[in-house]
Amino acid sequence: MKKNNVLKTLASSREISLLMVMLLIVAIITWRNPIFLTLKNISDMLTNYSTTMILALGMMLVLLIGGIDISIGATIALSGMFSALIMRDNQGVPVVVAFLMSIGVGLICGLLIGLVIVKGKVPPIIATLGFMNIYRGLTYLMARNQWVPAYQIPTAYKQFATGRYLTFGVLNNMITVMLLCYILFFFFLKYTKTGRRIYATGSNVEAAQFSGIDTDRIKFFAYGTMGLLSGLVGALWVSIYASAQGDMAMGIEMDVIASCVIGGVSLSGGRGSVTGVFLGALIMAILGNALPLVGISQFWQDGLKGLIILVAIILNVLTQRSIIANNLRRRQA
Amino acid sequence: MTVQKEPETILELKGITKLFPGVRALDSVHFDLKKGEIHSLMGENGAGKSTLIKVISGVHHPDAGHIILDGKERVFRGTKEARDAGIATIYQHVTSYPHLSVAENIFTGHELVKNGIIQWKEMYRRSDELLHELGADFKSTDEIEALSVAQQQMVEIAKALAxxxxxxxxxxxxxxxxxxxxxxxxLITERLRDKGTSVIFISHRFEDMYRLASRVTVFRDAKYIGTYRVDEISKRDLIKAMVGRETSEMFPKIELERGEEALRVENLSLTGYFHDVSFNVHRGEILGVTGLVGARRTEVMECVFGARLPSSGTIYVKGEAVQIRHPQDAMDHGIGLLTEDRQYQGLILDWTIGSNITLPIISELGNGILTNERAERSKAKTLAEKLNVKAQSIFDKAKSLSGGNQQKVVVAKLLASDLDVIILDEPTKGVDVGAKAQIYEIISQLAGQGYAIVMVSSEMPEILGMSDRIMVMCEGRVSGFLTPDATQEDILHLAMTKDTEGEE
Incomplete structure (x- = not known):
């Protein structure tokens, strides 16, 4: 009886079905190349993909309210380039200040997008398509189409991405920042009014308005947060690659959206969990890190990655359907 | 004992007027509500009932008039202010959050927080208390999507109580x-009333009003018609007040010569749903199909129309056995189905009336490559006029129409194809009294034009008033056929007759 219940819970939880998909992928990869499951490789993988993982949180908010943001790559470039240029010209800028500047630029970018979408009533995909080009163009203009090479970036800043001082030597700083973001978001979405109202807005805008929720403000908040996180990632990006280029983070939005969708975030809003997004982003990271490890040719990697993403999503949809079917059956009983 | 004191008036609306661009949605209407009263609000679709409740609940701001709550004039600048004043609304289309839990649905907008942190345990506990009070059979942690409409409504009531x-x-x-x-x-509503809560109850069903309300206020064409004590007004007078005319001609049944057999169904079965269903219908005949909930009437019709595949049985069209594996097959054989869920299955709401009507025959009117817009337009216009669709033109969007008129467009769409048999599933569900009469008229006309009509309905007066023959079903079996001079009791008797030993 009890066992049956456990099985039912297993089959009816999207997160657990995701976890199983991930374990399967890990098992196959480890069988092909045991290097994958070493502490060093996992640490490297998380360090390299912490950016995508952080962005997935912001994208989740935007998707939850039924929107989408494809301009994040450009926002990252603009904010990262901005602080890189400031640092190039003022070598003494403290790391914290550089980070804050980048975050600030990202936040402004996000708020502008929110303004156009909420007040201008422009469909999110169109608005962010526009801003994607605007921000990217601004990045090139601002840098006069040059890049900021490693030697022009302060050493302390470059060391952030390789250092472990945030946790006094336990974890890489990038991983620490990423984990902090996840903990913060988990708490925020579950235990704060604003967090729950994001779900309410995405689930049924009209009902939310009738409940007295300022849905415009909620949407504004989501795009603002997405911008803020893009700004943060812009700063991290410059640190980890030890340079700032006009075309950095180009196309990253697709990996980020894929992470969310694999993680079970509904593109029509209202559904998605931090745990799911974490697993989704982790699966993307594993694919990106492991496919070269198992010796698959460069040309096959992209196709295979796409295929695995599709399979993961189809499994996810099937789980969702069985949940709905279960619900219907219960409804009939 | 003492003379019962007249309860105090809790809410009063005086001379409320609400204008929308081009429409006077409310024209100086009155309304008053006593403490612990169930007050019914009636009127045809578009009479202004929904606008009035939106004014009361702070969604709309009246252009003129006064809202007096507890003897004090109030102005609600938003739903929150009305809510804080103790007014809760359970909307027609359930306004829930399908992805969220019951507890969240109850508390969204006024979450229980301590130091900015949501108190989940407390919210679940309070919700379960409320659900228990309402006699609900589900938990506060359940997701709304998993609940039936009735249960969702209970959540909405719990929300109001919270x-x-x-x-x-x-x-x-x-x-x-x-x-x-x-x-x-x-029962829940009565319990609320007994606790001193005042309820404004809007419904098209007379039985709701007679069962619950002590007073009824009638609106017509955005105007206030009157407030009556329910025990002092007859249904007939009430309909007259709502429609502004007598509806003795409610069922415009024309006696017709029965034509040749158009459709015969023999021993149709669908495993797990229904068994050995056999019936036939002739040209010019209206076959009424009725039964209680779970009689599987809709499933039978979906099989006849090819929307579901029966497990066994034969369908004859004009005496010839045919294979119907897909709705297109049914259409090709001249069988059309008007679904119960008109909005979702019957119409593309964002399209114009005309495009909706001609959608099934686009390829027939065109020349194989290009569509023929002129032919489409004239065909749509003819059909819309034939059915008396109330709209500015056939270029109006379908969603701008009232429920009754949408119904007509769906019928027009059916008529656009070349049909012999028309199956109507609950044709008057969710339609107001005036539009109902029009729909009955259309059905009669169609029968008069030689169509064979199968009308599925749960409303017995409608079945008795319209049908030439009545087929009664009970839990997936045909329990008998009746003539229209049967009584409601006869139908009920058959509808509850099972040949297998059931539990209920």
Whole structure:
């Protein structure tokens, strides 16, 4: 009886079905190349993909309210380039200040997008398509189409991405920042009014308005947060690659959206969990890190990655359907 | 004992006027509500009921008039202000958050927080208390999507209770409920009343009003017609007040010569749903199909129309056995189905009336490559006029029409194809009295034009008033055929006759 219940819970939880998909992928990869499951490789993988993982949180908010943001790559470039240029010209800028500047630029970018979408009533995909080009163009203009090479970036800043001082030597700083973001978001979405109202807005805008929720403000908040996180990632990006280029983070939005969708975030809003997004982003990271490890040719990697993403999503949809079917059956009983 | 004191008036609306661009939605209307009263609000679709409740609940701001709550004039600048004043609304289309838990649905907008942190345990506990109070059979942790419409409505009531509302407005709460579920809602509503909560109850169903309300206010064409004591007004007078005319001609049945057999169904079965269903219908005949909830009438019709594949049985069209594996096959054989769920299955709401009507025959009117817009337009216009669709032109969007008119467009769409048999599933569900009469007229006309009509309906007066023959079903079996001079009791008797040993 009890066992049956456990099985039912297993089959009816999207997160657990995701976890199983991930374990399967890990098992196959480890069988092909045991290097994958070493502490060093996992640490490297998380360090390299912490950016995508952080962005997935912001994208989740935007998707939850039924929107989408494809301009994040450009926002990252603009904010990262901005602080890189400031640092190039003022070598003494403290790391914290550089980070804050980048975050600030990202936040402004996000708020502008929110303004156009909420007040201008422009469909999110169109608005962010526009801003994607605007921000990217601004990045090139601002840098006069040059890049900021490693030697022009302060050493302390470059060391952030390789250092472990945030946790006094336990974890890489990038991983620490990423984990902090996840903990913060988990708490925020579950235990704060604003967090729950994001779900309410995405689930049924009209009902939310009738409940007295300022849905415009909620949407504004989501795009603002997405911008803020893009700004943060812009700063991290410059640190980890030890340079700032006009075309950095180009196309990253697709990996980020894929992470969310694999993680079970509904593109029509209202559904998605931090745990799911974490697993989704982790699966993307594993694919990106492991496919070269198992010796698959460069040309096959992209196709295979796409295929695995599709399979993961189809499994996810099937789980969702069985949940709905279960619900219907219960409804009939 | 002492003379019962007249309860105090809790809410009064005086001379409320609300204008929308080009429309006077409310024209100086009055309304008053006493403490612990269930007050029914009636009127045809578009009479202004929904606008009035939106004014009361702070969604709309009246252009003129006064809202007096507890003897003090109030102005609600938003739903939150009305809610804080103790007014809760349960809307017609359930305004829940399908992805969220019951507890969240109850508390969204006024979450229980301590130091900015949501108190989940407390919210679940309070919700379970409320659900228990309402006699609900589900938990606060359940997801809304997993609940039936009746259960979702209960959540909405719990939401109102959580807000300590003194006035609860229910907009057509029984529209989507079965008899049993309605009864449960009645009990809950009465319990609320006995506790001193005032309820404004909007419904098209007379039985709701007679069962619950002590007074009824009638609106017509955005105007206030009157307020009556329910025990002092007859149904006939009430209909007259609502429609502004007598509806003795409610069922415009024309006696017709029965034509040749158009459709015959023999021993149709669908495993797990129904068994050995056989019936036939002739040209010019209206076959009424009725039964209680779970009789599987709709499933039978979906099989005839090819929307489901029967497990066994034969369908004959004009005497010839045919294979119907897909709705297109049914259409090709001249069988059309008007679904129960008109909005979702019948119409593309964002399209114009004309495009909706001609959608099934686009390829026939065109020349194989290009569509023929002129032919489409004239065909749509003819059909829309034939059915008297109330709209500016056939270029109006379908969603701008009232329920009754949408119904007509769906019928027009059916007529556009070359049909012999028309199956109507609950043609008057969710339609107001005036539009009902029009729909009956259309059905009669169609029969008069030689169509064979199968009309599935749960409303016995409608079945008795319109049908030439009546087929009664009970739990997936045909329990008998009746003539229209049968009584409601006869139908009920058959509808509850099972040949297998059931449990209930």
């Amino acid at each position: 807000l300590d509302s003194r006035i609860i407005i229910m907009d057509e709460p029984t529209a989507a409920l079965t008899k049993q579920e309605s009864e449960q809602l009645y």
